[in-house]
Amino acid sequence: MIKIGVLGMGRMGNAHVPHLNANPNAKVVAAYDPDPQKAADAKAKFNLELANSAEELIKRTDIDAIFITSPTYCHIEALKPAFETGKPVFCEKPLCRTEKQCQEIEKMAQESKSVVTIGFVRRYDAAQKAYHEAIVSGKIGTVRDANVDLSLGVFKRMPGDWFADFDLSGGVVLDMLSHHLDLLIWDFGPVRSVVANATFESKYFPLPNDFAAAAVTFKSGVVAGINSSWHRSGRNANFMEAFGDDGSVSFSWGEQKYNFYLPGQPAQIIETGPKQDAYLLQDNAWIDSILKGTKPVVTLQDGINAFRFADAILRAAAEQTRVEL
Structure with missing residues (x-):
């Protein structure tokens, strides 16, 4: 026990x-x-x-x-x-x-x-794993580019809440988007460079909200566009897509499926099975790794890599320069 x-x-x-x-x-x-x-x-x-x-x-x-x-x-x-x-x-x-x-x-x-593991829970989700496998298995051929669309239109944090303080939370990039940054590294490998713009939860806004956009080049050659926001109105999106020479895939968080596209053909809906609680799977995997003395699914190095990716986006936006990793 x-x-x-x-x-x-x-x-x-x-x-x-x-x-x-x-x-x-x-x-x-x-x-x-x-x-x-x-x-x-x-x-x-x-x-x-x-x-x-x-x-x-x-x-x-x-x-x-x-x-x-x-x-x-x-x-x-x-x-x-x-x-x-x-x-x-x-x-x-x-x-x-x-x-x-x-x-x-x-x-x-x-x-x-x-031995430290980091709470990147999305790696345990069946549909997210199937989307990842479609990319790394070669199902869509050599990957050329990708997109992330993370939009929260129901941000409710108020002044005084640490989430609404950029100096404490790092805003949408370090908090919510860090999931996707970890997944992008998982899918495409290490980051080469980043350019970005951001609002840094500006204290001049009437109420807290945040926005960041980045263009990323990976060492594998893949290029990616990223949009992320905390807004107090508007749409919600939690979407990823990747494009290869032989096809493309897309996935929205929370769904038990992903879309697979071949050139000139309509989407194939790839079902990934019944919904499971990714948090429960994550916590059980951590306990299992302790009992067996095995490497955790998500390592401390993964956490370091995702942090430095997020930090590069914030530095690129703040300094208005390309940041190399």
């Missing part, structure tokens, strides 16, 4: 605990949240013991593994003591907020026995 301590009992902490407890080989036994109300609610809802600090929770000898669901800018404060213990760690995406933090994490990881 793997005994788990959870740091951060906000929306994601509350989402993960039931999944972790549903696994017969794991149990969440304790939690820490600096917000007294969130901590008290977690104790009552999940019958958890409460720690007085992140470090106290992480260094408890009866805690076998650490699950980090605190805000992005806080991740490093949990990772530091976790690395010292050598315990396995699950850290929600994105890995961190700044390049300085990323470098600190890299250094600590090199000196630690901790």
Whole structure:
């Protein structure tokens, strides 16, 4: 039985605990949240013991593994003591907020026995995996270009919320788009260069919203266009597509299918089976990797790569220059 301590009992902490407890080989036994109300609610809802600090929770000898669901800018404060213990760690995406933090994490990881996985949940979804396989298997031939359309028209965060503070959250690029950046690297390999424009959750806007657009070249030669937004009205889209010499594929997150196109022919709808809870699959895979001592599906390096991709987009937009990786 793997005994788990959870740091951060906000929306994601509350989402993960039931999944972790549903696994017969794991149990969440304790939690820490600096917000007294969130901590008290977690104790009552999940019958958890409460720690007085992140470090106290992480260094408890009866805690076998650490699950980090605190805000992005806080991740490093949990990772530091976790690395010292050598315990396995699950850290929600994105890995961190700044390049300085990323470098600190890299250094600590090199000196630690901790195996870290990052919460890129979309890699566990059956339809997303089938879309990926269609790309890497050669089904559409040599891939030439791709698009990502991530539009949220129901953004409701208000001033004072850390999501609405670019310095804390990194805006739509580091938060929501980081899923797609990880998937693009998974599909096409390392990034070569980025150009971009963004609004950086401008404080001059009446209410928080955000937008970023980027053009990316991968070392494989694939070029990609990316649009991402947090708006307070308008459409919602969560869409990816890739074009090869022999055909193309497209996929919308949440569907149990993807579209496959051959030149001059209508779309073939490729069904990918019944919907499964990707979060449950992800958490079970993490527990299984601990029990078996195997490499996690998503590694710390994957988290580092996705962070640096996002950071390159933000730097390219801020400096109005091409950023090479």
